Amino acid sequence: MKTTLKVNGEERELEADSRVSLLDALRNHFRLTGSKKGCDHGQCGACTVMVNGRRINSCLTLACMHDGDEITTIEGLGTPGSLSPMQDAFVRHDGYQCGYCTPGQICSATAMLEEAKAGWPSVVTEDLESRPDLTDEEISERMSGNLCRCAAYPNIVDAIREVAE
Amino acid sequence: MRPFDYARAEAVSDAAKGSAAGATIIAGGTNLLDLMKLEVMAPERLVDINRLPLGEIEETEEGGLKIGALVPNADLAADQRVRRDYPVLSRALLAGASGQLRNKATTGGNLCQRTRCYYFYDTSEPCNKREPGSGCRAIGGFNRIHAILGASDACIATHPSDMAVAMRALKADVEIESADGSRRTVPVDDFYRLPHDTPHIETELEAGDVITAVILPAPVTSEQRYRKVRDRASYAFALVSVAAVVSLEEGRIADVTLAFGGLAHCPWRDEAVEARLKGQAPSRALFAEAADLLLKDATGQGHNDFKIPLTKRTMIAVLADACGLETGE
Amino acid sequence: MTKTLTMDKPDDRRRLDHMAQAVIGKPLDRPDGPLKVSGTAPYAAEYEIENCAHGVLLRAATMGTVKSLNRAKIEALPGVLGVFSSDEFLRNPAQGMAGEAPVQGVGEVAYVGEVIGLVVAETFEQARHASYAFAPEIEPAGHIVDPEAVEPEPQDSEAVDQGDLAGAMRDASHSVDVVYRTEGHAAAAMEPHASIAVWDGPKLTLYGAYQMLKFNRKELADSLGLDEADVRIVSRYVGGGFGSKLGISQEGIAAAVAARGLGRPVSVVMTRQQVFESIMRRTETKQHMRLAADAEGRLTGLGHESLISNLPDEEFAEPVPQSTHFLYGGENRKISLNVARIHRPAAGSVRAPGEAVGMPVLENAMDELAHAVGIDPVELRKKNLPECHPETGIPFGTRKYAECMDEGAKRFGWADRNRVPGGLREGEWLIGHGMAGASRVNMTETAKARVTLSANGTATVETDMTDIGTGSYTVLGQVAAEMLGLDPAKVEVKLGDTDLPPGSGSGGSIGASSCGSAVFLACEDVRTQICEALGCEEADLTLKDGEAVTGNRRMSLADALGADELTGEGEFNPGETSEDYAQAGYGAYFCEVAVNSVTGETRVRRMLGVYAAGRILNEKTARSQCLGGMTWGIGTALTEELVHDERNGKIVNRDLAEYHVPVNLDVPQLNVVFLEEREDAACPIQSKGIGELGFCGAAGAITNAIYNATGVRVRDYPVTLDKLLAGLPD
Known part of the structure; x- marks a missing residue:
């Protein structure tokens, strides 16, 4: 079709x-x-x-x-010669190793920041009625749908935090 | 995935007629396509309802909310009214799946989620739910995630939804439109079936039925909790979950609704347990008694025996928290 | 001329320390990063090949003898081009560094989930649907799947029986005599195994996801009866390996057979379920630990006897006690490894085979002994560091184990912890602290590399080495940049193609040291040629920022080279230092956990790893390796477990929803510290393996912390909440 x-x-x-x-x-x-x-x-x-x-x-x-x-x-x-801020942050913070989960992580992170900007809560948000701060724990929870077997998670959180700020 | 005819419904009646004629309705598709790829489900026709106007959350005349069947889980969880008046629902949704899945999964679809039983998912194994009469390999197999309440000799599967547990605790109604154009509402309490000897029939939905909305009653002043216990910190199905809506008046439990996930073929609710709690002054001893009542007929299958003490412990903690008891009180 | 070095004696020249560019060790970004983050790095299944058909592997759901594949029904389905199966098909992947075909022929199904055929169709959707119509006729065989139901085969290579352990246990002031179990693990690399096979006459090119190409090429050629020279494998980007892509696997052979039969290229990508069912698992283990100590906690005896499993005819045996042999003293020793031949899927290398499961258990037993003796776990370990290898008597290479523990203890605030198990509580959460040692044997492998330095100030490094996320592209370029005095951005590294000089491959943490040394030697070769061109001594040649300096002469490379380009070749070989020194990387973990007193859920709240692994070639990529390793420790300790159906050995939890690798929220911000070290005995770049070290023992720190938090000692990994519930306060 x-x-x-x-x-x-x-x-x-x-x-x-x-x-x-x-x-x-x-x-x-x-x-x-x-x-x-x-x-x-x-x-x-x-x-x-x-x-x-x-x-x-x-x-x-x-x-x-x-x-x-x-x-x-x-x-x-973004492209190799013109990376988006999130892509660039992943490179600098070594937010990957093998790179296979990386495009998914970056698409997820990029959209996740918009969700956070819209004030969406997450399961780790203490007060559901207030706008959540994007703490490391919040970033981790919101990114938990993206597995990384190389386990660059701490670096991924660093990269996202930097772009969010 | 077997070949199928794909049609897009332009109106609810299209979907209902399609369903009546044997088509399977696809909304978010996050569970259906998962199962179709494995040929656990193999519909010959799909009717896509994503373009139907069922994506709104409206206030009802009764002061509740009418949630369109296509409202994504993410939107429902983030809705300010839900966060304020039905936090148990928001929490349950947010405890489920991942950000990506919640963006796609819908309110109606979530109610219809199928079990995560390993043997249901493996078409090389017999399964009474997948192929009625073929047998159950979970019995005598690995059964860590399986039911301790309401199971049958034919099936010990559990329902995987978090949202549906909260919906049951909130005494929501499911609005259904049928192929003949009629509408009815079915309380979530009555929507699900226990497996008995027909585990392939999971809900009251019949051919030609389309879920159009889930209706929440007007909010009541209450403490609401959703607690999910799982094998990793996020992105895992519940081993046990507890949804609680508790109203306290003058130091007593004026009203309480409890629903449980991970225990049975459907979100579990036991009104006798609630009755045991109503009118009483909250205490851990009371909660323990109520938990024992809940679990008096609970049967482990071996690997899932731990769910019995885990349910009791979690239920006590949730009620203690909802009632504001201090640790040890 | 190839510059060859065989490590028959330590290389204490430490030349990288005397170069001028000062880029070695620096935390440089990966040169392959922009391709990876933009989705333009090609992985195996992503090469654009004309006229490529799609194959889906066919599994057997029953063990036994295949009577018929019942092909007709599948072949009649729309789009199907053919059903393939042959004596060339593999029962399971080749073991790491096998260099020859694994067990072939799929007429006897040895385990549930074995791949016994391939259906190929015009489209993936058609092939996938056809695969579900596969209904072979199999005469069932009642193979045993329980490792404790058979008489195991002892592995003599691991066996040590020294002194009288029973006597030492009897006479000990303090002893530990316990049995631990660990469950099987899956590598679960994010990229499923995938191959595209393309024939050109008798020549086969396989775009695959493999870790060790020079071995894989031999395995592929041997499996198909081809001349090695007619086989090329391309694996420029590999989406994680962790051991699972060490050897040629089923989809590669199947794709080649089908492509040959159809006369057109065929792409085969395993489903995630197939990866779980038919790619190497880490064996489950049962480990009997015995520790005997005197009143002060000095070990007098040590026993580590393990039961593991594998299929018949598989040589690999998870070397559970690999580090136990040398980490601690105790003159009376009994170490054994016993393999149960059963019909679960083949067992093979999964990240850090041996130490991954042996070290946490050894470190748990040491924690139990520390409690029995009543001394600090760090002190107990330091008390028991042998002077030399306690079994062979050979000297150790560099060993900063004690320094790692001391540095870690200081940074973590170890002295301030609560020492009473179950004694620290924050609301519902029980807080605990634990530590464990890290140890991983250090190995190297023959590797070749070619380096070309151009007059325009750029260089190219070539080897068939792979980068499976380990940072090969980065560190090999860094070695060359240092040796040749170039900005690393001017060095292009070409990897992952058997047309290039054979490197070591990635596996066993050998890659960076082995290939890094080959690149180092190739650069030495280039430098020698420059010296010849300039008529100077090597000691008088400085290369920096694309210029050469000798004596009082400074010149551009164009002037120095005396040619458009110079090409050097290097060959590194392990030698006698492998036998003369007990070489290992070391480290120490310190960890804080919170265990929920209601539910038994455990969260790691902070974790520190301090490591000494020789020279760190790139502080950023090395740190990432250790973050990954510590996270694998979290998975091993808390969530990861291959579940076999007791009735037929089938892996029940064969997807990523039910096999729980840690998610982002499971992992706190982890701290990694490297101690300065140079291992002259290992290789001319003084490095040791880092890819596995960061994982070895990590789970032990977490489970020791769980004990400290709860007072419950769970001796059955992973410590899922159900195992803690009964011991938690009401």
Whole structure:
């Protein structure tokens, strides 16, 4: 079936099997392999992209469900020669090792800061009715949907904290 | 994932008719697609309801909230009214899954989550829930996450939702539209079924039914708690969870609703336990008695025996906290 | 001319300390960072290959003899190009550094989840659907899956029986005689195993996710009956290894067989479930620890006897007591390792094989002994440091174990801790402190590298070494930059391709030292050529900032080289120093935990690791390795456990929702400190392995802290809440 997606600002036509996940559409059809497949079941976060500004697991949604949606992938955030502030902070703080979870971490972190700006609470927020401060614990909780087996977590928190400030 | 026909519903009636004709409804898809990839579920037709106008949270005439079935978990948790008046719901939602999943998972879909039983997820194993009559490999298998209450010889699976536990503690109603255009509401209390010998039938939903909203009654002055106990600090399903809504008047428990996750095939509630607490002055001894009442028929399967003391301990702590008891009081 | 060094004696020249560029050791950012953070670094399955078909591996759900694959049903499905299975298919991956095919042939299913076929289709979606139609006919075999239900095979290589341990236990003033258990672990690297096979006539190129290419090339060639020269493997970026990608694995062979059969390239990516079920697991262990001590806590005897498991015909045996052999004294010793041959999936190397599970248990036993004797755990350890290897008598290499403990104790505030188990409480939380030692044997491996220095002031480093997140791109460039006097940004490092000189590969923490030394030697070769061109002595040559200085002459490289470029080659070989010195990296952990008195949930609140691992080549990437290691310690201590169904050995929790690797919130801000050290016996760059050291023993510090917090000694890893509940206050 035919689906039109706006990927990183560019309209892309997808003519594919209805079974194609958004992740597989990006990786196999649009050759945007920055979004990673770590588990294909929403259990690792490596496939995180932003759809209409919100972070989601692109493995757990069908491409055909996103006709007309705006998709932002890691490739849309910055390029090696022109990194986004979050990408740059990940490099400087060594917020990765193998790099496989990294695009998902960065997409997740970028969108997570918007959620925090909007005043969304998290499970570690003491007072649900106030605007939460983005403490290290808050960052960690909000980033817990992105596994990193190399376990760069403390560096990831450092990078995000710096960008948030 | 087997091939399927995909259609987008333009109106609730489309979805209902599709469902009546055998299609499976897809909303957030975070659980359905997970299961379809493994062919645990293999629908031939999908009807996508994401474009239906069911994404609003409105105040009801009764002073409660009507939550559209498509309201994402993230939005519901962040809603100021929910945070103020139904904090147990906000907390439960935030304790579930991850930021990404909460952005996609919906209110209606969350109610319909399927179990995380390892054997249900493995199509090479028999499972009465997946293939009625094929048997249950969880019984006699590894059963750490399985039920201690309400299980049957056919199935010992648990319901994985956090949100649904809070909904049950809040005495929410599920609004359902059917293929014939009729609407009905079913209390969450009555929405779920225990496994008995038909564990594949999990809710009161029938073919042609579409969940359109979940309705919360008007808020009551209460202390609300949601406590989830799990194997890692975040992004893990509950081993045990306790949702509590407690109203205190003049040093006594005027009203209390308790719902539990991780214990049974559905969010668990036991009105006899609540009755034991009502009208009483809060004390740890009272809570322990009530917990014993809750767990009097609890049966462990071996690996999950620990859930019995864990539930008791957690329930006492949650009630003590809600009632403002000091440590040791 | 290749400059070759075999480590038959320590290299105390310490040349890197005498170079002028002063970049070695500096916390430089990774040169591959911008590619990784922008999603443009290509991993195995991401090479764009024309006309590539997609394969999905087919698993057997039953052990026994395959009677029929029942191919017809699958082959009839839409898009399916073929179902493949052959005698070349692998039962399980090759073990690390095997260099030859592992057990081949899949007619006898040895464990549940074994891969016995591959379905290939035009699209991934078609292949995946077809894989669920796979219903082979298998005559079931009732293989044993319980490690305690068989008579185990003793491993003579680990066995020590010295003096009279039973007598020492009998006569001891204080003793510990306990049995610990650890459960199996999965490497769970974030990138699932993946290969794209492309044939060009008789030549095969495999884009794969592998750690040790020179071995993998041999394994692949041997598995397929090819000449090694006809096989090329490309692994420029590897999404984590941790041992799981040491040897050629099932998807690589399957992709090659199918691509050959179809006459077109085939891509095969394992599902996460398949990675859990069919890639090497770390064995579960049962460890009998005995410690005998005199009244002051001096060890008189030490016993460490372990039961582990593996499939029949697998040589690998998790070397549980690897560091126990030398870490502490005690003249009466009994150490053994026994392998139960059972039909769980193959066991192999998972990060720090041996020490990963042996060290925490040794360190728990030492903690138990410290309590029995009534002395500080740090003091107990320092009291029992042997003068030389207590079994072989050889001298130690550098060993700053005591210094690590002292520095850690000071920085952590160890002296101020509560010493009464269960005696410190904050609301619902019981607070505890614990420490443990870190030790990991240091190894190296033959490695070659080529370095080309150009007149324009740039250099290229080439070796088939991999960077699995370890920082190879960074540190190899840094070594070359230091030796050649260049800004590291001017050094390009090319890795991960068997067309390049064979390095050591990544595994066993050998990579940085071995390949770093090969690069060092290649640079020495280049420097020699410059000296020849300039007619000066090596001692008089200074290279810095792209210029050469000798005597009173300063010149650009263009002038110094006397050529457009100079190419040097280096070959590093381990030698007699491996036998002459007991070499290991050391460290110490200090940790604070909070255990919830209601639920038994444990949170690590702060943790410090102090390490001495020879020269630190890059303080930033080395620190990251240790952060990772300590986090693996958190996983080992608290959450990670492969669960086997008792009825058929199947891994029940075969995904990332149910196998709990630590998430961000499980990990507090961790502190890592390195002590200055040079290990001359190891290699000419004076470094030791760091990739595993930071993990070895870490779990022991956490579980010792849990005991301090609660007074409950759980001897069964991981310490999930259910194991603590009964011992917690009401």
